[in-house]
Amino acid sequence: MDLSTNYLGLKLKNPLMPGASPLVDDIDVVRALEDAGASAIVMHSLFEEQITQEQVAEFAHTEGPAESFAEATSYFPAMTDYSLGPERYLRQIERIKETTDLPVIGSLNGVSPGGWSHYAKYIEQAGADALEINVYYVATDPREPGNEVEARTLNILKDVKKSVSIPVAVKLSPFFSSPAHFAMQLDAAGAAGVVLFNRFYQPDIDIEELAATPHLELSRSPELRLRLRWAAILHGNLKGDIAVSGGVHTMEDVIKSIMAGASGVQLVSALLRKGPSHLGYLLAQLRSWMEEHEYASVEQMRGSMSLRKCPDPSAFERANYLKVLQLWKVDAHKREGWPGPVEPRA
């Protein structure tokens, strides 16, 4: 049984890897992930704000009066709010490379064009085999048109690609008018892959305190469907690879991701909930499911349910929307009474 996959120019023993998260901060956890069978490690992000803060600190140290430094740095979260600062981040990549045999995918996270993206070079020099860039940008200015938001990410990709020779993937947001077209533009600009998708942490409103409160909830399997749809739409349209990130919890989720077209399947919430050994459990289940269903390789399965190949592509398209809405019959509720069922009633 051949579980191997090619992702970002790397030959990986299987598609399963931990996605960007603090799991990489502890070397024992990284070792446990390797023991469980992870095929690569995605670092959590190094943020533009951390890099800029370090640059401000260096500048203040050499050029500026102490007060202006204090004022400038107060705009940013304290360095200690992040688990690994830029220097320690690079040392952690080196340490993972020394201690394990795992390919390491670095992660850079920022939104503005400019200086911080040169850090990609340091990540490469520290030993990263590939790099993920995450442009976690919330377009809050209603005057900013969509094409400028897209250009921002494209320019960051181009800047980063100028400083490194390792493959660079882009972790995408689902909130583009045409995510598939944008992914193809990134592909044409040399992205070695796209990671579907960024998960935006939505603030809530505290109605008593009149405050917007940040919320980070771990995902559940239903979130995978957004990724499945776009992986299925994109499969066969890109030179680069597709990774799925978001809502992968079970062996079925892994199989669906591959069938939709993913070469890489990233897990975070599932591993934070159940620990590194869950990855091994999923791999064992994947193997026996493939055996039972007579698949010889992951390659054979990849993209078999993509938009181009699946027997009923309308499920990914508008036609599906009409069908799904019609499943709910108000008549049936009236007849049989409320509260209604959780599942549609014909």
Ligand SMILES: Cc1cc2nc3c(=O)[nH]c(=O)nc-3n(C[C@H](O)[C@H](O)[C@H](O)COP(=O)(O)O)c2cc1C
């Ligand atoms: C605690 C935590 C920290 C994360 N840190 C990062 C990060 O540094 N960079 C990044 O690109 N994504 C980060 N993510 C997002 C994950 O990589 C992933 O895309 C998201 O959690 C969806 O996958 P999941 O459903 O498997 O959790 C983080 C997620 C969590 C829960």
